[in-house]
Structure formats: C-alpha cells, structure tokens
Amino acid sequence: METLGTFDLVVVGAGVAGWTAARRAQQLGLRVVIAEKFKSGPGFGNGRMSGGVFHAAYLDPLRPPGDLLRMINSATTGAARPDVARAWADNCGRAIRFLESQGAQYAPRGEREWNRHTLLPFGADLPETPLEARWRGAGPDQLLTSMWLSFVRDGGDFRGDTRALELITEAEEVIGVRTTLGDILGESVLLADGGFHSNKTLGKRYYGSDGYLIRASHQNTGDGLEMALGVGAATADLHEFYGHLQHRGAMQDYRLWPSPSLDHLAEGGLLVTASGARLGNTGATFMHLVSEVIQSESPLGCWVVVDQTGWQALGSLVGRLSPAATLDRLHAEIVVADSVEDLASRLGMSGDALQRAVDAHNQHCLEPSSLPPSGEGLHHSPVTPERIQTPPLRAFPVVVGITFGLGGILVNGDAQVLDSTNRAIPGLYAAGNSMGGLQGGPDHGYAGGWAQASVFGLVAAEHAARRLAT
Numbered sequence: 001m002e003t004l005g006t007f008d009l010v011v012v013g014a015g016v017a018g019w020t021a022a023r024r025a026q027q028l029g030l031r032v033v034i035a036e037k038f039k040s041g042p043g044f045g046n047g048r049m050s051g052g053v054f055h056a057a058y059l060d061p062l063r064p065p066g067d068l069l070r071m072i073n074s075a076t077t078g079a080a081r082p083d084v085a086r087a088w089a090d091n092c093g094r095a096i097r098f099l100e101s102q103g104a105q106y107a108p109r110g111e112r113e114w115n116r117h118t119l120l121p122f123g124a125d126l127p128e129t130p131l132e133a134r135w136r137g138a139g140p141d142q143l144l145t146s147m148w149l150s151f152v153r154d155g156g157d158f159r160g161d162t163r164a165l166e167l168i169t170e171a172e173e174v175i176g177v178r179t180t181l182g183d184i185l186g187e188s189v190l191l192a193d194g195g196f197h198s199n200k201t202l203g204k205r206y207y208g209s210d211g212y213l214i215r216a217s218h219q220n221t222g223d224g225l226e227m228a229l230g231v232g233a234a235t236a237d238l239h240e241f242y243g244h245l246q247h248r249g250a251m252q253d254y255r256l257w258p259s260p261s262l263d264h265l266a267e268g269g270l271l272v273t274a275s276g277a278r279l280g281n282t283g284a285t286f287m288h289l290v291s292e293v294i295q296s297e298s299p300l301g302c303w304v305v306v307d308q309t310g311w312q313a314l315g316s317l318v319g320r321l322s323p324a325a326t327l328d329r330l331h332a333e334i335v336v337a338d339s340v341e342d343l344a345s346r347l348g349m350s351g352d353a354l355q356r357a358v359d360a361h362n363q364h365c366l367e368p369s370s371l372p373p374s375g376e377g378l379h380h381s382p383v384t385p386e387r388i389q390t391p392p393l394r395a396f397p398v399v400v401g402i403t404f405g406l407g408g409i410l411v412n413g414d415a416q417v418l419d420s421t422n423r424a425i426p427g428l429y430a431a432g433n434s435m436g437g438l439q440g441g442p443d444h445g446y447a448g449g450w451a452q453a454s455v456f457g458l459v460a461a462e463h464a465a466r467r468l469a470t
C-alpha cells in the first residue's frame with residue numbers, strides 16, 4: 001500500500017477532539033496530519049451539528065476544578081477513573097479558553113448554569129427550518145471551520161475522504177494508520193472518530209438493540225473502536241449512551257428531529273411498552289428512561305401517556321421548543337381517548353395491563369420518593385409526576401434518539417489507550433466520544449460532549465509532544 005507520509009501525530013477524525021488536538025500539537029511544533037472520512041473539511045461529525053453548549057457535567061466549566069471533580073464523581077457514582085476525572089476537572093477551564101483562542105465566542109442561552117457558555121452565533125431551532133440551515137454558519141460550524149483553515153494555513157496536512165481502517169504496529173508500538181487512500185505513519189496516533197452510535201450492528205451489540213433513532217452524525221461508525229480492539233485495547237461502559245426520548249414520527253419527519261424532546265412528558269407521565277408494561281422507576285430521569293426503553297421488549301413500540309392536567313403541566317415545560325405547541329402544530333400522531341380502556345383498545349394493548357400500569361403510576365405519584373433529584377448539575381428543572389385521572393388521555397409514540405455513546409476505548413488521564421492489564425499502548429491515544437473512562441455509571445453520568453472532547457484533545461497532543469521529546 002502507498003505511504004502517504006510520515007508525521008509526529010496522526011489524528012483520525014476531524015471533530016471537536018481532533019481539531020483541538022491538531023491545533024494544540026501544531027502550537028507545540030509537531031508535524032500533524034488529520035485523516036477525515038468526510039469528503040471535505042472541517043469534517044462532518046457530531047460537533048458540527050451540535051448545540052454548542054460548553055458545559056462540564058451541567059456546571060459552568062469555569063468553576064473551580066474541585067467543584068467539577070465532585071460533580072463528575074457524583075454523576076457517575078464514582079465510575080469515572082480517578083486519573084481521567086481529575087484530568088477533565090483540571091482542564092475544562094483551560095479547554096474553553098483554548099477554543100476561545102481559536103475563535104470561539106460564547107454567550108448564555110437560557111437560564112440554567114450549564115447554558116452559560118454557548119457558542120455564538122446560536123443555531124436556528126424552529127422545526128420548520130431545513131436541517132442544514134440549522135447548523136450551517138452556527139457557532140460550532142464556524143469554530144471548526146476556522147480551526148481547519150488555520151491548521152492548513154499553518155502547514156498542517158488535512159486529508160479529506162480518507163477513512164482510517166486499521167492501526168499499523170511494530171514491536172507492540174503503534175506507528176501509523178492504514179486508510180482507504182494509503183498508509184500514514186506517525187510517532188503517535190490519536191483516535192478521535194466520534195464513537196460508534198451510527199453503526200447499528202455495534203449499537204445492537206453494545207446498547208442491546210438497534211431499535212433507535214440516530215440523533216447525530218451518520219459518520220461515526222465505530223472504526224476507531226474496532227481498530228483499538230485489534231491492538232488489544234480495553235474498553236469501558238460501551239453499553240452506555242446519551243440520548244433523548246423523541247416522538248416516533250421523527251424517524252420519517254425531519255421537523256421532529258432532533259427536537260422537541262419528550263423527556264419531560266416521559267419523566268412526569270406514564271411510559272409503557274407496546275403491551276402496556278410500565279417502564280421507569282422512582283425518580284427516573286430521561287437518561288434512565290432512554291436506557292429502559294432500549295432494553296425493553298419493544299424499543300420501537302413504547303408510548304408516553306398523560307391526562308389533561310399532565311398535558312397542560314408537562315407539555316409546555318421546555319423553554320425554546322414546547323412539545324405541546326410543536327406536536328400540535330406539526331400534526332404529529334397523538335392518540336386521544338376518554339378512558340384507560342378506550343386508550344388501551346386504540347393502542348392495541350390489553351385494558352387490564354394498561355390499567356395496572358396507570359394504577360402503579362398513580363400510586364408512585366403519591367410517594368414522596370417519586371420526586372426527582374434537585375440541585376445543581378441538572379439538565380432541566382425537576383419534573384413533578386402527574387397522576388392520570390382527568391380525561392382526555394393522550395398517548396405519544398416514542399423512540400430513543402441516541403446522540404453518542406458515553407463509554408469507549410479505555411484511556412488514562414493523558415488520553416493514552418490502555419490494554420486489559422492497565423498498561424498504556426505506546427503511541428496510541430483516544431479522545432472525545434471514542435474514549436471511555438470518564439462517563440457512565442448507574443445514573444448514566446454525562447460530562448458534556450464538548451468538554452470531554454476538547455480536554456482530552458488537549459492532553460493527548462501535549463502527551464504526544466512530551467513523548468516525541470524523550
């Protein structure tokens with residue numbers, strides 16, 4: 001196979017992690033190449049189409065590192081590796097400033113602490129806006145485009161239409177990458193290909209079902225994971241993912257993708273499978289519920305049920321995109337009935353099963369422990385569960401929209417990939433949604449996509465530079 005060149009650092013994937021690493025490595029004097037599967041710069045991963053809210057486990061990333069460390073340990077119930085959690089907490093503030101040095105500008109978008117640093121300009125989020133017009137020219141697109149142009153201006157080698165396939169090793173060290181266009185050799189290789197959420201075969205293997213909507217880029221097919229497994233890498237929390245409950249119509253109608261989310265309705269209403277079995281337990285947040293739906297008997301057949309009071313209280317809770325207004329306006333499917341029995345018959349379920357689910361839900365609403373957690377580090381205000389008693393009842397078909405995996409290739413605090421004996425594989429790094437070791441745990445703790453990707457892009461580049469110097 002043709003050799004395309006020899007570099008100090010080979011970056012696989014031109015996303016948030018890849019561009020951060022590439023620009024930092026250039027600053028440190030490294031010769032850098034980026035291999036990107038998408039045909040042109042700056043790549044087309046999750047970062048480019050994201051909302052661009054830079055938060056740290058739903059806290060302001062500029063808070064003292066001690067606050068961030070406490071929050072990630074609490075969100076993951078201690079599942080985060082200590083060295084990885086520490087590196088993330090120590091570097092979130094530096095990462096946000098580094099992106100600023102690359103052209104990022106931030107402003108608050110909304111009242112909550114986690115929205116304080118949202119990339120400018122904000123994207124349009126009206127459902128009727130064509131998909132491309134929502135992200136093109138918005139903050140994330142502008143920032144990544146600017147990093148790509150600066151990279152090339154400063155002598156970096158950007159290879160579009162170049163899909164990495166396999167790692168090249170010599171004497172147990174990683175020395176390059178085999179791509180669709182040829183071999184690229186390097187002192188170090190960074191896997192930053194954004195994870196595997198858009199590969200339904202891997203989704204079925206690790207999440208437990210392929211019955212989900214890809215609420216993300218379709219480029220991220222898990223090549224980095226397969227490449228790392230091929231050289232003996234360990235993994236962490238591959239079954240964990242970040243996602244939202246969406247109206248099932250989003251599978252055909254772009255106007256319902258990727259918002260509005262039906263998270264509030266599901267948290268405060270009744271979530272049932274296609275046969276009427278109740279899902280969701282005391283205090284479940286949307287992150288628990290999306291996991292339960294995926295693992296249920298009918299990931300593509302679940303429903304959220306609310307009564308008239310619930311619809312009024314829960315349907316309008318989301319700030320910018322109220323599901324009530326949006327679903328009504330777009331004539332999305334809503335099944336309306338005057339009684340539990342009538343609703344069951346319209347949904348093709350047993351009336352007894354749905355009545356049992358309603359009774360259990362109503363009982364749960366009376367328990368004090370049904371209240372969701374409150375305090376800092378929350379995606380949205382706590383939702384009070386609503387009993388189902390006042391007709392008309394409404395049922396919404398739901399599907400899980402998966403945005404990305406929370407787990408991945410296991411790394412240490414320097415973003416070095418570890419093998420099953422906890423030894424760093426020389427020359428190999430992972431960052432962003434490709435990596436594991438920071439997020440997950442029983443409550444599906446989330447560190448923030450931009451925060452994880454930019455922090456570990458930075459530390460990977462810095463470690464690769466130190467490695468080169470020794």
Ligand SMILES: Cc1cc2nc3c(=O)[nH]c(=O)nc-3n(C[C@H](O)[C@H](O)[C@H](O)COP(=O)(O)OP(=O)(O)OC[C@H]3O[C@@H](n4cnc5c(N)ncnc54)[C@H](O)[C@@H]3O)c2cc1C
Nearest residue numbers: 013015016017043045046047051053164194432433449450
């Ligand atoms: C709709 C949406 C909204 C979001 N909103 C937010 C938000 O507000 N705040 C937040 O913190 N996070 C948000 N995220 C998540 C965030 O965008 C991601 O966590 C982040 O982009 C991860 O960065 P990454 O570099 O790991 O991957 P990506 O940005 O996905 O980049 C991966 C790159 O690798 C390339 N690639 C894939 N396979 C290969 C291969 N074999 N060879 C070469 N290249 C390859 C892809 O084409 C892509 O360009 C959102 C995501 C989505 C989809």
